[in-house]
Amino acid sequence: xxxxxxxxxxxxxxxxxxxxxxxxxxxxxxxxxxxxxxxxxxxxxxxxxxxxxxxxxxxxxxxxxxxxxxxxxxxxxxxxxxxxxxxxxxxxxxxxxxxxxxxxxxxxxxxxxxxxxxxxxxxxxxxxxxxxxxxxxxxxxxxxxxxxxxxxxxxxxxxxxxxxxxxxxxxxxxxxxxxxxxxxxxxxxxxxxxxxxxxxxxxxxxxxxxxxxxxxxxxxxxxxxxxxxxxxxxxxxxxxxxxxxxxxxxxxxxxxxxxxxxxxxxxxxxxxxxxxxxxxxxxxxxxxxxxxxxxxxxxxxxxxxxxxxxxxxxxxxxxxxxxxxxxxxxxxxxxxxxxxxxxxxxxxxxxxxxxxxxxxxxxxxxxxxxxxxxxxxxxx
Amino acid sequence: xxxxxxxxxxxxxxxxxxxxxxxxxxxxxxxxxxxxxxxxxxxxxxxxxxxxxxxxxxxxxxxxxxxxxxxxxxxxxxxxxxxxxxxxxxxxxxxxxxxxxxxxxxxxxxxxxxxxxxxxxxxxxxxxxxxxxxxxxxxxxxxxxxxxxxxxxxxxxxxxxxxxxxxxxxxxxxxxxxxxxxxxxxxxxxxxxxxxxxxxxxxxxxxxxxxxxxxxxxxxxxxxxxxxxxxxxxxxxxxxxxxxxxxxxxxxxxxxxxxxxxxxxxx
Numbered sequence: 339x340x341x342x343x344x345x346x347x348x349x350x351x352x353x354x355x356x357x358x359x360x361x362x363x364x365x366x367x368x369x370x371x372x373x374x375x376x377x378x379x380x381x382x383x384x385x386x387x388x389x390x391x392x393x394x395x396x397x398x399x400x401x402x403x404x405x406x407x408x409x410x411x412x413x414x415x416x417x418x419x420x421x422x423x424x425x426x427x428x429x430x431x432x433x434x435x436x437x438x439x440x441x442x443x444x445x446x447x448x449x450x451x452x453x454x455x456x457x458x459x460x461x462x463x464x465x466x467x468x469x470x471x472x473x474x475x476x477x478x479x480x481x482x483x484x485x486x487x488x489x490x491x492x493x494x495x496x497x498x499x500x501x502x503x504x505x506x507x508x509x510x511x512x513x514x515x516x517x518x519x520x521x522x523x524x525x526x527x528x529x530x531x532x533x534x535x536x537x538x539x540x541x542x543x544x545x546x547x548x549x550x551x552x553x554x555x556x557x558x559x560x561x562x563x564x565x566x567x568x569x570x571x572x573x574x575x576x577x578x579x580x581x582x583x584x585x586x587x588x589x590x591x592x593x594x595x596x597x598x599x600x601x602x603x604x605x606x607x608x609x610x611x612x613x614x615x616x617x618x619x620x621x622x623x624x625x626x627x628x629x630x631x632x633x634x635x636x637x638x639x640x641x642x643x644x645x646x647x648x649x650x651x652x653x654x655x656x657x658x659x660x661x662x663x664x665x666x667x668x669x670x671x672x673x674x675x676x677x678x679x680x681x682x683x684x685x686x687x688x689x690x691x692x693x694x695x696x697x698x699x700x701x702x703x704x705x706x707x708x709x710x711x712x713x714x715x716x717x718x
Numbered sequence: 719x720x721x722x723x724x725x726x727x728x729x730x731x732x733x734x735x736x737x738x739x740x741x742x743x744x745x746x747x748x749x750x751x752x753x754x755x756x757x758x759x760x761x762x763x764x765x766x767x768x769x770x771x772x773x774x775x776x777x778x779x780x781x782x783x784x785x786x787x788x789x790x791x792x793x794x795x796x797x798x799x800x801x802x803x804x805x806x807x808x809x810x811x812x813x814x815x816x817x818x819x820x821x822x823x824x825x826x827x828x829x830x831x832x833x834x835x836x837x838x839x840x841x842x843x844x845x846x847x848x849x850x851x852x853x854x855x856x857x858x859x860x861x862x863x864x865x866x867x868x869x870x871x872x873x874x875x876x877x878x879x880x881x882x883x884x885x886x887x888x889x890x891x892x893x894x895x896x897x898x899x900x901x902x903x904x905x906x907x908x909x910x911x912x913x914x915x916x917x918x919x920x921x922x923x924x925x926x927x928x929x930x931x932x933x934x935x936x937x938x939x940x941x942x943x944x945x946x947x948x949x950x951x952x953x954x955x956x957x958x959x960x961x962x963x964x965x966x967x968x969x970x971x972x973x974x975x976x977x978x979x980x981x982x983x984x985x
């Protein structure tokens with residue numbers, strides 16, 4: 339009889355070990371958060387395996403994104419959060435009209451200016467080519483803590499020219515604030531506040547910031563028509579003999595309106611910035627190259643380019659039209675460089691601008707789920 | 719027979735049957751011997767691997783030029799036998815994307831189980847045939863970045879070959895040697911009267927390709943980039959300029975040259 343029991347036990351063990359363990363139980367499982375893929379958008383998402391999206395994680399991330407105590411400080415004059423700079427009404431960029439950052443040039447709590455101006459914080463769940471103007475955070479980075487949005491959150495919280503926080507103080511503070519430990523418990527199965535989970539939850543919230551309901555999206559879906567001028571601008575945008583924006587900034591077939599790749603677009607003749615794309619790749623052809631930003635909601639953003647040298651979109655269009663600089667490092671896609679630019683006429687510039695404005699998504703910039711919560715957990 | 723051994727034999731049989739019945743059977747023997755085919759993509763100029771971003775090359779028009787990157791699609795790879803029969807390799811994937819900046823795209827093993835035999839020829843479509851070249855069929859990068867604007871015919875670029883040449887003013891001028899659906903203009907650039915499907919079939923020279931049972935045969939497919947510019951048409955960047963997506967005459971020259979661009983080595 340012992341032999342029988344032994345073999346039955348052995349059988350069960352082998353069966354379960356051959357077919358994979360499906361019986362692992364978890365004490366707590368948060369609710370999966372499903373990202374709805376908008377029409378034409380990529381189906382591959384940049385969500386790290388160790389930080390799956392959950393409803394509870396996103397909820398916690400939203401509170402933290404907007405909570406000025408993320409600095410670890412509580413004095414009213416020293417509160418600073420992600421949302422201090424990343425304003426929803428400016429597509430989660432500062433914008434040139436930011437009350438505290440004249441011209442849209444942000445600085446940290448200590449007054450130190452950031453090295454580059456901001457990039458918009460939208461549709462980042464589809465960016466796998468690297469975050470930041472130089473793409474210094476990318477999934478294959480051999481430096482393990484410089485790979486993804488979670489790392490971006492940590493860097494922003496600790497940077498002297500941004501939040502200038504201290505992880506120990508931040509953890510202690512949030513552990514002590516009523517409501518937060520419970521939210522951590524719901525999101526991660528432990529009420530113990532860790533900085534890793536702060537990173538994860540804010541990154542989850544950022545990944546929900548999807549903009550896909552502009553006038554152009556409605557045009558793509560057959561719900562709305564573009565005006566004559568907008569259509570003329572669209573033609574310019576997507577033709578080589580026109581403005582040829584689409585190779586870097588997308589279009590119908592790439593509705594992200596960016597490739598998330600890096601180009602020297604002819605801004606300069608000397609390249610002294612130590613944080614350009616070359617600093618990451620050490621490829622000489624990457625000197626003076628920076629990320630092509632998404633043009634979605636570009637109308638409400640600014641200033642433009644990595645150093646914020648242009649205040650208006652009209653300035654940007656004039657630059658591409660007449661002011662390009664030829665160097666050995668110019669990207670080959672800038673084939674209009676020989677003529678100094680795309681040489682648009684005044685009316686063509688208006689048409690192109692009108693098309694670019696069709697990429698503004700007002701729903702995104704007012705959506706409640708992305709906005710500051712009415713109350714923080716300790717006020718509920 | 720009711721001895722102790724029964725306690726061992728019966729559970730052992732039970733054990734064996736349960737193990738083999740409990741999981742998916744993944745060991746179905748194929749009826750016929752079959753092998754696999756791998757294609758490795760290589761990019762040469764003047765018979766050697768390209769040194770990218772190096773203004774080291776001269777085409778037959780006398781243009782000094784460099785190549786920065788090449789991205790392209792081939793599709794409907796077909797094996798031919800001496801008896802005239804063909805096999806299209808299209809199990810799961812009939813369109814292959816190649817990108818000189820992305821190593822993973824430079825080698826493909828076809829999913830197809832190919833009958834053991836000797837094959838005499840390999841052909842493929844350069845680009846994508848019209849029936850398959852549908853906008854938004856690739857939503858994920860890098861393929862999605864190859865989209866060809868709707869206004870110019872839609873679908874996808876067949877190829878982006880980006881580089882620079884020293885122009886008549888001795889400036890390193892960018893060229894975008896991009897192939898895709900062409901346009902015939904009623905009045906340029908506003909009115910298009912007709913679209914031109916520029917994809918073409920590349921037939922490699924006769925070969926003796928032996929597919930063997932349970933083996934993967936590798937073909938080293940070589941794009942000889944210099945031939946885009948010299949055979950049979952001498953392509954002059956100074957004449958055509960830096961962009962050709964809206965220049966059907968230039969694309970026509972390119973596709974005529976394209977028939978001669980590829981060679982191979984069976985490894």
